[in-house]
Amino acid sequence: MSHSYFEANARERLAQLLDAGSFRELLPPGARMTSPHLPPLDAPVAFDDGVVVGAGTLDGRPVLVGAQEGGFNGGAVGEVHGAKLTGLLERALDERPAAVLLLVESGGVRLHEANAGLIGVSEVMRAVLAARSAGIPVLVLIGGQYGCFGGMGIVSRCCDAIVISEEGRLGLSGPEVIETTCGVEEFDSRDRALVWRTVGGKHRYLLGEADRLVPDDIAAFRAAARELLDTRPDLSLAALEAEHARLGRRIDRFGDCRDARDIWTRLGIAAPERLPLLDTAEFLAATADRRA
Amino acid sequence: METLTFEYRGGRALAAPAAATLTGVVGSGNLEVLVEPAALDGACRVEVTTAAVGFGRIWQAVMDDFFARHPLADVQISINDVGATPAVVSLRLDQAVEAFRGGVA
Numbered sequence: 001m002s003h004s005y006f007e008a009n010a011r012e013r014l015a016q017l018l019d020a021g022s023f024r025e026l027l028p029p030g031a032r033m034t035s036p037h038l039p040p041l042d043a044p045v046a047f048d049d050g051v052v053v054g055a056g057t058l059d060g061r062p063v064l065v066g067a068q069e070g071g072f073n074g075g076a077v078g079e080v081h082g083a084k085l086t087g088l089l090e091r092a093l094d095e096r097p098a099a100v101l102l103l104v105e106s107g108g109v110r111l112h113e114a115n116a117g118l119i120g121v122s123e124v125m126r127a128v129l130a131a132r133s134a135g136i137p138v139l140v141l142i143g144g145q146y147g148c149f150g151g152m153g154i155v156s157r158c159c160d161a162i163v164i165s166e167e168g169r170l171g172l173s174g175p176e177v178i179e180t181t182c183g184v185e186e187f188d189s190r191d192r193a194l195v196w197r198t199v200g201g202k203h204r205y206l207l208g209e210a211d212r213l214v215p216d217d218i219a220a221f222r223a224a225a226r227e228l229l230d231t232r233p234d235l236s237l238a239a240l241e242a243e244h245a246r247l248g249r250r251i252d253r254f255g256d257c258r259d260a261r262d263i264w265t266r267l268g269i270a271a272p273e274r275l276p277l278l279d280t281a282e283f284l285a286a287t288a289d290r291r292a
Numbered sequence: 293m294e295t296l297t298f299e300y301r302g303g304r305a306l307a308a309p310a311a312a313t314l315t316g317v318v319g320s321g322n323l324e325v326l327v328e329p330a331a332l333d334g335a336c337r338v339e340v341t342t343a344a345v346g347f348g349r350i351w352q353a354v355m356d357d358f359f360a361r362h363p364l365a366d367v368q369i370s371i372n373d374v375g376a377t378p379a380v381v382s383l384r385l386d387q388a389v390e391a392f393r394g395g396v397a
Contacts, residue, residue: 030312043293
């Protein structure tokens with residue numbers, strides 16, 4: 001039976017992603033490690049500050065996991081929330097798990113917490129890079145209702161690999177932010193087809209920003225994460241320079257495109273207008289060897 | 293925000309010790325319910341922190357109904373609420389107790 005990743009909350013995702021019964025939470029809700037910034041604003045707190053962190057196994061191999069709860073303030077990163085993710089990544093340096101899995105669902109920094117949230121996100125980034133530098137893969141899963149934006153969009157692209165579903169969205173500024181700052185003529189955030197073909201999982205996969213596109217099924221995310229456990233990216237200077245050169249060629253090739261459909265056409269994909277309608281398997285077949 | 297406390301006596305302790313469980317999410321019209329074993333001299337204690345101020349009598353009625361359905365003892369229930377309706381509160385409480393008793397998480 002298939003279980004929607006999109007519909008599940010953070011705890012439900014972890015329970016089904018990891019080996020059954022293997023998850024052990026760090027700083028569980030009973031620890032009441034809640035935000036110190038929300039009560040002065042007369043705003044509700046959550047006992048886990050909107051992120052579940054802990055250890056478990058995936059196919060018998062030890063992993064550390066963090067799962068953001070989009071339902072609490074859109075998964076936004078406050079001081080405690082960020083510190084839990086940073087602590088998890090720093091713990092990886094001691095425990096040396098097979099990987100750290102981040103189930104990201106976040107609009108970015110929790111603006112209620114201002115600088116504390118911004119610093120929290122930057123500490124997470126530094127901790128991601130430290131874990132990668134120590135040879136521990138950091139893998140990101142994106143498929144929740146709130147997508148992955150702002151500071152967590154940057155964090156995610158600092159990691160080794162991203163697994164995304166069609167329903168998942170990945171970007172820096174979210175659609176409403178672009179519309180608010182640049183105008184509805186630039187980007188209509190209520191045009192759902194436009195939003196998904198711009199920041200949705202299929203397009204992010206075609207651009208090469210996400211490594212795997214999977215159906216909206218927790219088991220499919222699990223299978224992809226398991227395959228990526230042995231990811232050992234080349235972090236040499238030569239490899240980084242090659243990646244920069246690739247990104248330079250990408251902007252040369254697509255920089256004048258006004259719409260994702262223009263990019264799909266230029267990628268040589270037949271009948272690009274049908275891409276949003278295809279299910280994951282059909283989409284992968286239709287776009288094989290056509291990614292940017 | 294408003295904090296409300298309820299305490300009930302005359303419940304039955306669980307046959308086997310249970311671990312703390314969290315059910316629900318702190319989102320608009322929703323709530324989280326943390327159920328923990330606690331040495332309360334046989335009492336069931338409920339602490340509610342809610343964004344909807346001034347609904348103490350309705351909470352009292354919902355919690356009275358809850359305890360009638362689930363007469364627990366030596367249990368602490370802690371709730372963070374963002375204006376959930378009474379029906380949603382009752383549903384989450386039932387889910388939380390089911391998880392606490394070892395049902396589905």
